[in-house]
Amino acid sequence: MEPRDLRKAGLKATTPRLRILEILQEGGPQHLSAEDIYRRLADAGDDVGLATVYRVLTQFEQAGLVTRHNFASDHSVFELESGRHHDHMVCVETGRVVEFANDDIERLQREIAGRHGYDLVDHSLVLYVRPKPNPTS
Amino acid sequence: MEPRDLRKAGLKATTPRLRILEILQEGGPQHLSAEDIYRRLADAGDDVGLATVYRVLTQFEQAGLVTRHNFASDHSVFELESGRHHDHMVCVETGRVVEFANDDIERLQREIAGRHGYDLVDHSLVLYVRPKPNPTS
DNA sequence: ATGCCTGCAAAGCTTTTGCAGATGC
DNA sequence: GCATCTGCAAAAGCTTTGCAGGCAT
Numbered sequence: 001m002e003p004r005d006l007r008k009a010g011l012k013a014t015t016p017r018l019r020i021l022e023i024l025q026e027g028g029p030q031h032l033s034a035e036d037i038y039r040r041l042a043d044a045g046d047d048v049g050l051a052t053v054y055r056v057l058t059q060f061e062q063a064g065l066v067t068r069h070n071f072a073s074d075h076s077v078f079e080l081e082s083g084r085h086h087d088h089m090v091c092v093e094t095g096r097v098v099e100f101a102n103d104d105i106e107r108l109q110r111e112i113a114g115r116h117g118y119d120l121v122d123h124s125l126v127l128y129v130r131p132k133p134n135p136t137s
Numbered sequence: 138m139e140p141r142d143l144r145k146a147g148l149k150a151t152t153p154r155l156r157i158l159e160i161l162q163e164g165g166p167q168h169l170s171a172e173d174i175y176r177r178l179a180d181a182g183d184d185v186g187l188a189t190v191y192r193v194l195t196q197f198e199q200a201g202l203v204t205r206h207n208f209a210s211d212h213s214v215f216e217l218e219s220g221r222h223h224d225h226m227v228c229v230e231t232g233r234v235v236e237f238a239n240d241d242i243e244r245l246q247r248e249i250a251g252r253h254g255y256d257l258v259d260h261s262l263v264l265y266v267r268p269k270p271n272p273t274s
Numbered sequence: 275a276t277g278c279c280t281g282c283a284a285a286g287c288t289t290t291t292g293c294a295g296a297t298g299c
Numbered sequence: 300g301c302a303t304c305t306g307c308a309a310a311a312g313c314t315t316t317g318c319a320g321g322c323a324t
Binding site for chain 3: 149151154184185186187188189192193211
Protein backbone atom coordinates (compact mmCIF):
# COMPACT_ATOMS: atom_id res chain seq x y z
CA MET A 1 0.00 0.00 0.00
CA GLU A 2 1.52 3.27 -1.13
CA PRO A 3 0.87 7.00 -0.89
CA ARG A 4 -0.35 6.98 -4.47
CA ASP A 5 -3.09 4.51 -3.55
CA LEU A 6 -4.35 7.14 -1.16
CA ARG A 7 -4.19 9.97 -3.68
CA LYS A 8 -6.03 7.81 -6.15
CA ALA A 9 -8.82 7.77 -3.60
CA GLY A 10 -8.68 11.53 -3.24
CA LEU A 11 -7.03 11.36 0.15
CA LYS A 12 -3.84 13.15 1.14
CA ALA A 13 -0.99 10.93 2.26
CA THR A 14 -0.85 11.97 5.88
CA THR A 15 1.00 10.26 8.71
CA PRO A 16 -2.10 8.90 10.46
CA ARG A 17 -3.42 7.39 7.22
CA LEU A 18 -0.12 5.79 6.24
CA ARG A 19 0.43 4.42 9.74
CA ILE A 20 -3.07 2.92 9.86
CA LEU A 21 -2.49 1.22 6.54
CA GLU A 22 0.81 -0.16 7.82
CA ILE A 23 -0.84 -1.58 10.92
CA LEU A 24 -3.56 -3.21 8.86
CA GLN A 25 -1.05 -5.00 6.70
CA GLU A 26 1.31 -6.18 9.44
CA GLY A 27 1.56 -9.97 9.52
CA GLY A 28 -1.30 -12.02 8.10
CA PRO A 29 -4.90 -10.89 7.64
CA GLN A 30 -5.77 -8.47 10.41
CA HIS A 31 -9.23 -7.91 11.84
CA LEU A 32 -8.80 -4.96 14.15
CA SER A 33 -11.20 -2.65 15.93
CA ALA A 34 -10.75 1.11 15.91
CA GLU A 35 -9.67 0.84 19.53
CA ASP A 36 -7.09 -1.85 18.64
CA ILE A 37 -5.58 0.39 16.00
CA TYR A 38 -5.67 3.40 18.29
CA ARG A 39 -3.75 1.50 20.95
CA ARG A 40 -1.18 0.14 18.52
CA LEU A 41 -0.52 3.66 17.36
CA ALA A 42 -0.20 4.90 20.92
CA ASP A 43 2.15 2.03 21.81
CA ALA A 44 4.31 2.98 18.84
CA GLY A 45 4.48 6.57 20.06
CA ASP A 46 2.12 8.02 17.47
CA ASP A 47 -0.38 10.33 19.13
CA VAL A 48 -3.32 9.87 16.79
CA GLY A 49 -6.75 10.64 18.18
CA LEU A 50 -9.38 7.92 18.33
CA ALA A 51 -11.74 10.14 16.35
CA THR A 52 -9.17 10.30 13.58
CA VAL A 53 -8.88 6.52 13.53
CA TYR A 54 -12.63 6.28 13.06
CA ARG A 55 -12.67 8.98 10.41
CA VAL A 56 -9.81 7.44 8.47
CA LEU A 57 -11.29 3.95 8.60
CA THR A 58 -14.62 5.26 7.35
CA GLN A 59 -12.87 7.04 4.49
CA PHE A 60 -10.93 3.89 3.65
CA GLU A 61 -14.12 1.90 3.65
CA GLN A 62 -15.80 4.33 1.27
CA ALA A 63 -12.72 4.24 -0.95
CA GLY A 64 -12.91 0.45 -1.01
CA LEU A 65 -9.53 0.01 0.64
CA VAL A 66 -10.94 -1.56 3.77
CA THR A 67 -13.90 -3.74 4.75
CA ARG A 68 -15.91 -3.35 7.93
CA HIS A 69 -17.22 -6.41 9.77
CA ASN A 70 -19.54 -6.83 12.74
CA PHE A 71 -18.59 -10.20 14.16
CA ALA A 72 -19.65 -9.01 17.60
CA SER A 73 -22.70 -6.81 17.92
CA ASP A 74 -21.04 -4.14 20.04
CA HIS A 75 -18.18 -3.01 17.83
CA SER A 76 -16.81 -3.19 14.30
CA VAL A 77 -13.54 -4.64 13.07
CA PHE A 78 -11.70 -3.60 9.94
CA GLU A 79 -9.74 -5.55 7.38
CA LEU A 80 -7.61 -4.49 4.43
CA GLU A 81 -9.40 -5.27 1.17
CA SER A 82 -7.52 -8.04 -0.60
CA GLY A 83 -9.61 -8.24 -3.75
CA ARG A 84 -10.28 -11.91 -3.11
CA HIS A 85 -13.77 -12.38 -1.71
CA HIS A 86 -14.00 -14.53 1.38
CA ASP A 87 -16.13 -15.18 4.43
CA HIS A 88 -15.06 -15.72 8.04
CA MET A 89 -15.28 -18.16 10.88
CA VAL A 90 -14.72 -16.92 14.41
CA CYS A 91 -13.64 -19.25 17.21
CA VAL A 92 -15.93 -18.63 20.15
CA GLU A 93 -13.20 -19.75 22.57
CA THR A 94 -10.14 -17.92 21.34
CA GLY A 95 -11.62 -15.18 19.17
CA ARG A 96 -9.38 -16.33 16.33
CA VAL A 97 -10.66 -15.42 12.85
CA VAL A 98 -10.16 -17.76 9.89
CA GLU A 99 -10.96 -16.73 6.34
CA PHE A 100 -12.45 -19.10 3.81
CA ALA A 101 -14.08 -19.06 0.40
CA ASN A 102 -16.60 -21.52 -1.06
CA ASP A 103 -18.02 -21.19 -4.52
CA ASP A 104 -20.92 -23.56 -3.87
CA ILE A 105 -22.21 -21.40 -1.05
CA GLU A 106 -21.81 -18.30 -3.17
CA ARG A 107 -23.77 -19.88 -5.99
CA LEU A 108 -26.52 -21.14 -3.71
CA GLN A 109 -26.96 -17.66 -2.28
CA ARG A 110 -27.52 -16.19 -5.72
CA GLU A 111 -29.96 -18.96 -6.56
CA ILE A 112 -31.96 -18.45 -3.39
CA ALA A 113 -32.18 -14.70 -3.88
CA GLY A 114 -33.25 -15.23 -7.50
CA ARG A 115 -35.88 -17.73 -6.49
CA HIS A 116 -37.46 -15.01 -4.33
CA GLY A 117 -37.38 -12.40 -7.08
CA TYR A 118 -34.26 -10.60 -5.93
CA ASP A 119 -30.73 -9.95 -7.14
CA LEU A 120 -28.00 -10.56 -4.61
CA VAL A 121 -26.24 -7.31 -3.77
CA ASP A 122 -24.05 -8.41 -0.89
CA HIS A 123 -24.00 -10.90 1.91
CA SER A 124 -22.60 -11.52 5.35
CA LEU A 125 -21.70 -15.03 6.46
CA VAL A 126 -19.98 -15.70 9.77
CA LEU A 127 -19.45 -19.17 11.19
CA TYR A 128 -19.10 -19.33 14.96
CA VAL A 129 -16.99 -22.39 15.73
CA ARG A 130 -15.25 -24.29 18.52
CA PRO A 131 -12.09 -26.42 18.25
CA LYS A 132 -12.91 -30.09 17.69
CA PRO A 133 -12.42 -32.19 20.82
CA ASN A 134 -9.09 -34.01 20.70
CA PRO A 135 -9.77 -37.59 19.50
CA THR A 136 -6.85 -39.05 21.54
CA SER A 137 -8.35 -38.08 24.88
CA MET B 138 -47.43 -18.16 23.66
CA GLU B 139 -48.90 -18.49 27.12
CA PRO B 140 -48.18 -17.39 30.70
CA ARG B 141 -46.97 -20.87 31.48
CA ASP B 142 -44.25 -20.56 28.83
CA LEU B 143 -42.96 -17.62 30.81
CA ARG B 144 -43.07 -19.41 34.16
CA LYS B 145 -41.28 -22.33 32.60
CA ALA B 146 -38.48 -19.86 31.90
CA GLY B 147 -38.54 -18.63 35.50
CA LEU B 148 -40.22 -15.36 34.56
CA LYS B 149 -43.37 -14.01 36.13
CA ALA B 150 -46.30 -13.42 33.79
CA THR B 151 -46.42 -9.66 33.93
CA THR B 152 -48.28 -7.30 31.65
CA PRO B 153 -45.20 -5.92 29.85
CA ARG B 154 -43.92 -9.42 29.12
CA LEU B 155 -47.23 -10.71 27.85
CA ARG B 156 -47.81 -7.64 25.70
CA ILE B 157 -44.33 -7.86 24.17
CA LEU B 158 -44.94 -11.50 23.28
CA GLU B 159 -48.26 -10.54 21.72
CA ILE B 160 -46.65 -7.87 19.60
CA LEU B 161 -43.94 -10.25 18.43
CA GLN B 162 -46.49 -12.76 17.22
CA GLU B 163 -48.87 -10.36 15.49
CA GLY B 164 -49.20 -11.14 11.81
CA GLY B 165 -46.37 -12.97 10.06
CA PRO B 166 -42.77 -13.20 11.20
CA GLN B 167 -41.83 -9.97 12.92
CA HIS B 168 -38.35 -8.48 13.08
CA LEU B 169 -38.73 -5.54 15.42
CA SER B 170 -36.30 -3.28 17.21
CA ALA B 171 -36.69 -2.42 20.89
CA GLU B 172 -37.79 1.02 19.81
CA ASP B 173 -40.40 -0.46 17.43
CA ILE B 174 -41.88 -2.50 20.25
CA TYR B 175 -41.72 0.44 22.64
CA ARG B 176 -43.69 2.59 20.22
CA ARG B 177 -46.28 -0.07 19.50
CA LEU B 178 -46.86 -0.39 23.21
CA ALA B 179 -47.15 3.36 23.58
CA ASP B 180 -49.55 3.59 20.64
CA ALA B 181 -51.71 0.92 22.28
CA GLY B 182 -51.79 2.94 25.48
CA ASP B 183 -49.40 0.74 27.46
CA ASP B 184 -46.87 2.86 29.30
CA VAL B 185 -43.96 0.46 29.34
CA GLY B 186 -40.50 1.97 29.72
CA LEU B 187 -37.96 1.50 26.96
CA ALA B 188 -35.54 0.08 29.53
CA THR B 189 -38.09 -2.56 30.37
CA VAL B 190 -38.46 -3.49 26.73
CA TYR B 191 -34.72 -4.02 26.51
CA ARG B 192 -34.63 -5.97 29.77
CA VAL B 193 -37.51 -8.21 28.77
CA LEU B 194 -36.09 -8.89 25.32
CA THR B 195 -32.73 -9.82 26.83
CA GLN B 196 -34.46 -12.17 29.26
CA PHE B 197 -36.46 -13.72 26.42
CA GLU B 198 -33.30 -14.18 24.42
CA GLN B 199 -31.58 -15.94 27.31
CA ALA B 200 -34.64 -18.10 27.80
CA GLY B 201 -34.52 -19.05 24.13
CA LEU B 202 -37.93 -17.52 23.38
CA VAL B 203 -36.54 -14.86 21.10
CA THR B 204 -33.62 -14.43 18.69
CA ARG B 205 -31.61 -11.25 18.31
CA HIS B 206 -30.35 -10.19 14.89
CA ASN B 207 -28.01 -7.42 13.78
CA PHE B 208 -29.00 -6.82 10.17
CA ALA B 209 -27.88 -3.22 10.55
CA SER B 210 -24.82 -2.46 12.62
CA ASP B 211 -26.40 0.26 14.70
CA HIS B 212 -29.29 -1.57 16.35
CA SER B 213 -30.70 -5.03 17.01
CA VAL B 214 -33.99 -6.54 15.90
CA PHE B 215 -35.82 -9.33 17.68
CA GLU B 216 -37.82 -12.26 16.39
CA LEU B 217 -39.91 -14.87 18.15
CA GLU B 218 -38.15 -18.23 18.12
CA SER B 219 -40.12 -20.57 15.89
CA GLY B 220 -38.08 -23.72 16.38
CA ARG B 221 -37.48 -23.94 12.63
CA HIS B 222 -34.00 -22.74 11.79
CA HIS B 223 -33.77 -20.23 8.98
CA ASP B 224 -31.64 -17.43 7.61
CA HIS B 225 -32.67 -14.03 6.27
CA MET B 226 -32.48 -11.84 3.24
CA VAL B 227 -32.95 -8.11 3.63
CA CYS B 228 -34.04 -5.89 0.76
CA VAL B 229 -31.68 -2.93 0.65
CA GLU B 230 -34.39 -0.77 -0.94
CA THR B 231 -37.44 -1.51 1.17
CA GLY B 232 -35.95 -3.04 4.31
CA ARG B 233 -38.24 -6.02 3.86
CA VAL B 234 -37.00 -9.20 5.53
CA VAL B 235 -37.59 -12.62 3.94
CA GLU B 236 -36.81 -15.85 5.75
CA PHE B 237 -35.41 -18.89 4.00
CA ALA B 238 -33.81 -22.22 4.79
CA ASN B 239 -31.38 -24.22 2.68
CA ASP B 240 -29.99 -27.56 3.76
CA ASP B 241 -27.14 -27.55 1.28
CA ILE B 242 -25.75 -24.33 2.69
CA GLU B 243 -26.12 -25.67 6.21
CA ARG B 244 -24.25 -28.83 5.30
CA LEU B 245 -21.48 -26.95 3.49
CA GLN B 246 -20.96 -24.77 6.55
CA ARG B 247 -20.43 -27.80 8.77
CA GLU B 248 -18.03 -29.29 6.23
CA ILE B 249 -15.99 -26.13 5.96
CA ALA B 250 -15.71 -25.74 9.71
CA GLY B 251 -14.70 -29.41 10.04
CA ARG B 252 -12.10 -29.05 7.32
CA HIS B 253 -10.46 -26.35 9.45
CA GLY B 254 -10.50 -28.43 12.65
CA TYR B 255 -13.61 -26.84 14.16
CA ASP B 256 -17.13 -27.81 15.10
CA LEU B 257 -19.85 -25.43 13.97
CA VAL B 258 -21.55 -23.83 16.98
CA ASP B 259 -23.68 -21.24 15.26
CA HIS B 260 -23.74 -19.07 12.20
CA SER B 261 -25.09 -15.84 10.84
CA LEU B 262 -26.06 -15.53 7.20
CA VAL B 263 -27.73 -12.44 5.81
CA LEU B 264 -28.31 -11.83 2.12
CA TYR B 265 -28.61 -8.19 1.10
CA VAL B 266 -30.78 -8.10 -2.00
CA ARG B 267 -32.51 -5.80 -4.47
CA PRO B 268 -35.71 -6.49 -6.44
CA LYS B 269 -34.96 -7.90 -9.89
CA PRO B 270 -35.44 -5.31 -12.64
CA ASN B 271 -38.77 -5.79 -14.38
CA PRO B 272 -38.16 -7.81 -17.60
CA THR B 273 -41.01 -6.08 -19.49
CA SER B 274 -39.39 -2.67 -19.34
C1' DA C 275 -45.40 -10.96 52.91
C1' DT C 276 -41.55 -11.20 49.94
C1' DG C 277 -39.04 -11.37 46.16
C1' DC C 278 -39.40 -10.40 41.48
C1' DC C 279 -40.48 -6.40 38.22
C1' DT C 280 -40.92 -1.87 36.45
C1' DG C 281 -40.31 3.12 35.43
C1' DC C 282 -37.37 6.79 35.54
C1' DA C 283 -33.10 8.83 35.26
C1' DA C 284 -28.42 8.42 34.88
C1' DA C 285 -24.52 6.15 33.10
C1' DG C 286 -21.86 3.30 29.55
C1' DC C 287 -19.94 2.42 25.06
C1' DT C 288 -18.96 2.79 20.52
C1' DT C 289 -19.01 6.05 17.02
C1' DT C 290 -19.74 10.81 15.06
C1' DT C 291 -19.36 15.80 14.83
C1' DG C 292 -17.81 20.84 15.63
C1' DC C 293 -14.13 23.66 15.70
C1' DA C 294 -9.57 25.86 15.82
C1' DG C 295 -5.07 24.95 14.79
C1' DA C 296 -1.75 22.15 11.91
C1' DT C 297 -0.18 20.00 7.70
C1' DG C 298 0.32 18.28 2.91
C1' DC C 299 0.88 19.73 -1.83
C1' DG D 300 -1.41 29.83 0.39
C1' DC D 301 -5.38 27.04 0.71
C1' DA D 302 -7.95 23.23 1.16
C1' DT D 303 -7.69 19.28 3.58
C1' DC D 304 -6.77 17.03 7.83
C1' DT D 305 -6.21 16.25 12.85
C1' DG D 306 -6.80 16.42 17.98
C1' DC D 307 -9.65 17.48 21.50
C1' DA D 308 -13.88 17.72 23.60
C1' DA D 309 -18.58 17.38 23.29
C1' DA D 310 -22.54 15.09 21.41
C1' DA D 311 -25.24 11.32 19.60
C1' DG D 312 -27.57 6.92 19.58
C1' DC D 313 -28.40 2.44 21.28
C1' DT D 314 -28.32 -0.20 25.36
C1' DT D 315 -27.58 -1.15 30.33
C1' DT D 316 -27.78 -0.24 35.26
C1' DG D 317 -29.16 1.77 40.02
C1' DC D 318 -32.70 2.59 42.77
C1' DA D 319 -37.17 3.17 45.05
C1' DG D 320 -41.71 1.93 44.63
C1' DG D 321 -45.21 -1.67 42.66
C1' DC D 322 -46.99 -6.11 41.49
C1' DA D 323 -47.54 -11.24 41.00
C1' DT D 324 -47.96 -15.26 43.63
